[in-house]
Ligand SMILES: Cc1cc2nc3c(=O)[nH]c(=O)nc-3n(C[C@H](O)[C@H](O)[C@H](O)COP(=O)(O)OP(=O)(O)OC[C@H]3O[C@@H](n4cnc5c(N)ncnc54)[C@H](O)[C@@H]3O)c2cc1C
């Protein structure tokens with residue numbers, strides 16, 4: 368298959384979610400004796416070409432009108448390129464950008480799309496895709512009945528591929544984006560200097576047990592800093608305004624799979640589990656010994672998080688290798 | 691002004707799902723259905739917009755089997771003005787849902803399509819984007835805030851980078867995220883009254899749409915996330931286990 372990876376980047380570096388998607392794109396190309404190329408779009412896309420060229424040949428669609436990214440403009444550029452160059456498969460990360468833009472691009476390309484892919488297999492030349500449904504309680508194996516196919520890939524399911532030894536070629540694309548129909552005024556950027564929950568190897572996450580933003584910060588936040596990890600939360604804290612949006616882990620938040628997920632005062636609702644159950648090690652502290660979170664945990668401690676969290680911080684302070 | 695709200699019925703998320711005997715689909719026998727939670731949020735928002743602008747008409751549409759009428763009645767009880775049932779026995783994928791909606795939109799000529807960002811059964815998160823592409827309309831996905839004035843919508847979108855503020859001209863397709871609102875419950879009285887409101891039925895074929903499947907399920911596997919949990923007795927023990935046994939600290 369002729370595969371095109373739509374890569375997201377920040378300044379001069381590809382986002383880790385896109386590098387994970389590259390693993391899927393390259394693997395399909397290899398299994399089908401095909402090729403994998405990469406597309407960067409945006410006003411400053413050329414800044415990331417050097418990094419991108421470590422993974423695959425790069426097409427750069429650089430145009431002032433492609434930033435800020437809007438689905439209509441980006442999707443039109445992607446669909447045009449896919450049609451004119453005859454790509455069989457378009458791959459992107461299952462981020463909000465990927466779902467928004469590649470969804471629209473697939474709408475222009477006939478709707479052969481699978482979202483949130485967590486695995487794949489090529490059997491007799493046919494691509495089988497594994498994707499979660501029902502908040503992750505089942506994995507479905509699906510095939511797309513035509514093409515061009517479009518998939519978004521969950522970064523937690525694929526390991527980043529090693530960069531190639533030699534840089535791949537880079538070519539500029541001549542694009543004329545249409546009129547923007549989403550007029551973006553700005554993005555209220557996220558708080559704090561901590562790593563994103565999807566990128567940290569340790570995620571310390573808090574639930575309804577935490578009564579105020581200060582308490583959350585002084586305990587969950589502080590423990591995250593102590594271990595050099597990210598702070599996450601359940602939806603109820605986000606709804607209550609105690610934690611910002613981008614901390615939410617779950618079916619409708621971020622999907623994470625860190626080495627350690629530490630759940631502090633989280634009950635373990637299926638919608639929350641959908642976002643973290645593939646973590647390598649899960650540990651939970653909860654005052655209720657029957658809390659469902661313990662059923663999916665490797666280690667459990669029954670007790671009051673207000674009492675136990677400061678103890679953990681104190682005992683770990685200055686001793687953590689990663690901090 | 692007319693707002694069209696597509697609503698899907700989905701198996702109640704609080705139930706356990708199980709595969710059919712041949713392992714190729716989800717068994718829906720004896721399963722109870724509810725309106726997709728995201729679609730209830732879309733309906734709620736349409737009703738709130740109507741509270742500010744009495745000229746707004748809220749029309750809900752469901753595509754599926756005969757039984758969909760029950761969930762559509764729920765939308766009427768909440769306060770939708772009319773409901774439309776596009777009847778088909780086939781389980782449509784997002785592309786075909788978008789095709790059916792496009793045909794409905796030709797008939798209804800809404801100014802705004804407000805819908806859930808995803809159906810919580812297939813979790814596709816596609817139908818809204820497909821529909822916007824097919825109609826060549828502006829799209830705003832995953833919104834957490836909306837205001838309408840002078841033929842345009844001003845919205846906030848939930849993105850991975852934070853909240854994006856933007857505006858777009860109507861007609862448009864807008865998909866809603868969880869934090870937009872808390873949907874209301876219909877009272878007994880409203881449920882009774884809703885029984886008298888019209889649910890118009892149209893066969894999918896009468897809309898000139900033939901389903902053309904894009905995706906086929908070849909298997910499902912129920913995942914167990916259960917682990918053997920070691921219950922520990924102190925913070926010291928927890929730290930020791932995480933450090934020495936799991937080697938993650
Ligand atoms: C469509 C849909 C999508 C959803 N998406 C998400 C999602 O993406 N992410 C998400 O998280 N939720 C999501 N939810 C909500 C989900 O169903 C739960 O309501 C939510 O996860 C519960 O959060 P919680 O565990 O923090 O709170 P609760 O369920 O209230 O649990 C709090 C826990 O803390 C314990 N506790 C209380 N005080 C203490 C203390 N002092 N010390 C120790 N333990 C204590 C309690 O025993 C309890 O187990 C979604 C729901 C729906 C309907």
Ligand SMILES: Nc1ncnc2c1ncn2[C@@H]1O[C@H](COP(=O)(O)O)[C@@H](O)[C@H]1O
Pocket residue numbers: 695696697698699726728729751752753754782784787805806807808809810812813814815816817818
């Ligand atoms: N059968 C259907 N009938 C009406 N609306 C639907 C149907 N299927 C999907 N939708 C709408 O499309 C949205 C996204 O669905 P999906 O792309 O399947 O995740 C849902 O929130 C509904 O608003």
